[in-house]
Amino acid sequence: MDLQILTYLMAGASFALYIGIAIWSKASSTNEFYVAGGGVHPVANGMATAADWMSAASFISMAGIISFMGKDGSVYLMGWTGGYVLLALLLAPYLRKFGKFTVPDFIGDRYYSKLARFVAVLCLIFVSFTYIAGQMRGVGIVFSRFLEVDINTGVIIGMAIVFIYAVLGGMKGITYTQVAQYCVLIFAYMVPAIFISILITGNPIPQLGFGSKIISEDIYLLDKLNNVLNDLGFNNYTDSTKSKIDVFCITGALMAGTAGLPHVIVRFFTVPKVRDARASAGWALLFIAILYTTAPAVSSFSRLNFINTINNSSYESTPVWFKNWEDIGLISWSDKNKDGIIQYAPGNSLNPVKPIFSDQRGINGERIVSNELTKNKNEIYIDRDIMVLANPEIANLPNWVIALVASGALAAALSTAAGLLLVISSSISHDLMKKIFRPSITDKQELFLARLSAAIAIGVAGVFGIYPPAFVAQVVAFAFGLAASSIFPALIMGIFSKRVNSSGAIIGMVSGLLFTSSYIIFFKFISPDLNFSDNWFLGISPEGIGVVGMVINFTFAMVISFFTKSPPEHIIKLIDNIRAPE
């Protein structure tokens, strides 16, 4: 069957499923809207958390990034999973014991301060919106490549689906659609990975194929990849090129950031008991690990496949997928030595890096770019985001697998977007309105406000999708750095210290936030030309600076608390209570 019809059928069927679930699980109180009534089974919550967490970045981008970074890409694998250990051991059980609705709820109550709650709401909204922008770009790419609709139409369809199940169903609807979305996305990720692993190594388990010999050759896959890359002038795939301190800090910032992301934390409010919160953190990481241990295998397979298919073949003989991705502007080829043959080598082929296409075609039929051509031999520009999506095509897999991958990518993007929208809306209706500005509103009015703010947030997210800010990739560093330097330390000290008081916590959060954001803004937006290791503080890149922000937050909070009054008696009781067993 035609690829496009298949993709419509699969994506359409999955959308119908999500909406069906939403209608079945409509929320009727704020308790159900915010935390699904607190009655979600730990395994279901684990799946929902996994879908909530694994976004377009995990599904679409991560394997592609690792594919081109090799061992340096490990920071994402360790950082985005190691955070769950922190979450399970240091946060989830205690926050569940505390048992309210939102992350600012805890910060506001524990630090007995509306200002602390307000600062937490600001951090939360900022972190969540930067994240949503990335999801909408993912939805846009999938729609424009596989359904051949305009990106805007794609984003609007995606918004409409999320609108129906997030606004109607609240957390209850989101939880059960996320369970379905996890099943769709993990199936969609594993099927092509298994196929490709069998094709290359003969081993059906990608995690093992990764360390196996290539079929009918007496050489390990990774050794072969190293050899092929060396021949082209690249470094070893399995060696690191970044400085240790930077890798250390990026991993740390991603871990602490993951543990401090409000849309993940809030999922642990939805289970009945503390022991369920612990168990569901374990389930969540297990479900995440299935994808995260497959991803690096996919990265190495696809890098090898990509080189084998493209390097030294003539443009005319390239497969259809190459031209399709070129048509939507995510691949470009500039024939520097005029031989009609594609050469792949280290370095960027163009200056500026991303191709600016003119309307003309070259003599071989390729799209002509107006960028300056760099002096190196590399003739290829490839957007890293396409590796996972193009992988089944590169490996010549059947059309239904390609359609499946498209539906999986949509599931990953939509499930994360919905989770983010929910924490944004609950922080507005619950924390800002009910707890700060309008304490007198009834439960019914609050529920209406929650739905209204979810609707508005979807609108704003849609604008991000239609007019994608050029800085989407850069702001990801922001989201994790800010979560690591503001929310995470405040939560940890709230649980593990009885001495840290409201002034300490507020000044800690604000100073961590200010330091981290000014460092990132300086290197990413004001002086990107200075953004290399000689100018960095202690050699730490903007991606890893959240760790320093976190240390600043902890230090300020503790020093200032030490010189000011201890928290009042009822707060000590509250801490004793969250620490005590059920």
Add this chain to the structure above:
Amino acid sequence: MKIINPKNYWKANLKIVLILLFFWFLASFGAGILFSDLLDKIKLGGFNLGFWFAQQGAILVFVFLIVVYCILMNRLDRKYRADKN
């Protein structure tokens, strides 16, 4: 064994957490980053060991640590409830 009251429940809890975090640090920041190059000299099938820890091993250790945490904490909770009655 001594009776578990709220105070030493918290101490026992902290001990479990700290020991597990030590292994968390060892598997990721240790084996995956700090002495990764050293471990790379050891081969595990087609993998250099340091590379394997950085891309697969650390994740498996993380899952294992949370499972151990759940088991130990549930045991501690049971002991606490038994001592209370």
